[in-house]
Amino acid sequence: MENQDLMPTGSDQGNKQDLWIDLPPEILSLILSNLDGGDKAVFHAVCKTWQSITNIAPPRPQPLPSQFDDPCPWLIHIFSDKFRFIHPIHxxxxxxxxxxxxxxGGLVIRFSKYGWLLMTTPNYYQSCLYLFNPLTKEVIELPRLPCxxxxxxxxxxxxxxxxxxxxxxxxIGGYDRIGFHKLxxxxxxxIHGGLYLPSLHRSCFNPILYKGLYYIMDREGNLGVLNLDDKEHIWTWIAHKLIPDFSISSGT
Structure with missing residues (x-):
C-alpha cells in the first residue's frame, strides 16, 4: 500500500503538465531565446501555448570566447579599428x-588557426604581416615581405x-617561389619550388595538414602537396582538374 501511494496518479501527471503549460510567457520567451536550430522546433511542438511564443527575448550577452571551451568555432568580423566576435549559431x-x-586601418585575414590570425595590409602588394591573437590581443609583427x-x-x-x-x-608566392619565416x-x-605555380599563389583555399604534409588546391581545381621536410622536392602535383567545370578565383 505504501508503494502504491508513491506511484503518481493520472491527476498528478495532469497537474504537472498544467504547470508547464501555465508558465508565464516571459519565462517561455527567455527559454526560447537560449535555444538553437532544431531545438526551437521541438519547443514549439510541446503544446499550443508554447507554439504561440514568438516574441523572443533579447539574447543575453555572451562571455568572451575561448578556443578551448566552445565546440563551435566563433566567427570574427573586422571593421576599421574594431573587431567583433559572432557566434555562428546565435x-x-x-x-x-x-x-x-x-x-x-582595415587589415585582411589570410589564415586562422590555433586561435591566431595571420593578417596583411589590404592592398594588392602587401608588405606588412602580423600574427594576432584576438583573445589575448597579442600581436607579433613579421619582417616585411620581399617584393x-x-x-x-x-x-x-x-x-x-x-x-x-x-x-x-x-x-607561396608568384610562379615557383615559396617563402619561409621562422618566428x-x-x-x-x-626557395624556388622548381614548378610553375601561377594558378596556385592566387588560390582562395587554405592548406590542409595531413600526416605532416600540406595539401593545397589551386584556383583551377588542381591539387598539390607541400613537403616542408624535403626542400629539394618541396612541391608535387598529385591530382589535376578535380573541379573540371569551373575555375575558382580568389577575388581579391
Whole structure:
C-alpha cells in the first residue's frame, strides 16, 4: 500500500503538465531565446501555448570566447579599428573590441588557426604581416615581405605562434617561389619550388595538414602537396582538374 501511494496518479501527471503549460510567457520567451536550430522546433511542438511564443527575448550577452571551451568555432568580423566576435549559431554580434593600434586601418585575414590570425595590409602588394591573437590581443609583427612575395595569397603557419621555437610562417608566392619565416628570425628564406605555380599563389583555399604534409588546391581545381621536410622536392602535383567545370578565383 505504501508503494502504491508513491506511484503518481493520472491527476498528478495532469497537474504537472498544467504547470508547464501555465508558465508565464516571459519565462517561455527567455527559454526560447537560449535555444538553437532544431531545438526551437521541438519547443514549439510541446503544446499550443508554447507554439504561440514568438516574441523572443533579447539574447543575453555572451562571455568572451575561448578556443578551448566552445565546440563551435566563433566567427570574427573586422571593421576599421574594431573587431567583433559572432557566434555562428546565435547569429548576432556578441562583443565588440578595439584593435591594437598597429592593426587599425582595415587589415585582411589570410589564415586562422590555433586561435591566431595571420593578417596583411589590404592592398594588392602587401608588405606588412602580423600574427594576432584576438583573445589575448597579442600581436607579433613579421619582417616585411620581399617584393617577389608581396602578391601572394596562399599563406599559413605550421603551429601555434605561442610556440615560437617551432612556428614557421609559409607563403607561396608568384610562379615557383615559396617563402619561409621562422618566428624570431630576422628575415625570410625563399626557395624556388622548381614548378610553375601561377594558378596556385592566387588560390582562395587554405592548406590542409595531413600526416605532416600540406595539401593545397589551386584556383583551377588542381591539387598539390607541400613537403616542408624535403626542400629539394618541396612541391608535387598529385591530382589535376578535380573541379573540371569551373575555375575558382580568389577575388581579391
Amino acid at each position: 547569429n548576432y554580434y556578441t562583443c565588440s573590441m578595439d584593435l591594437p593600434a598597429q592593426l587599425s 617577389n612575395l608581396q602578391s601572394a595569397r596562399v599563406m599559413f603557419f605550421t603551429c601555434s605562434p605561442s610556440e615560437p621555437s617551432n612556428c614557421v610562417v609559409v607563403i 624570431g628570425k630576422p628575415d625570410w628564406e625563399i
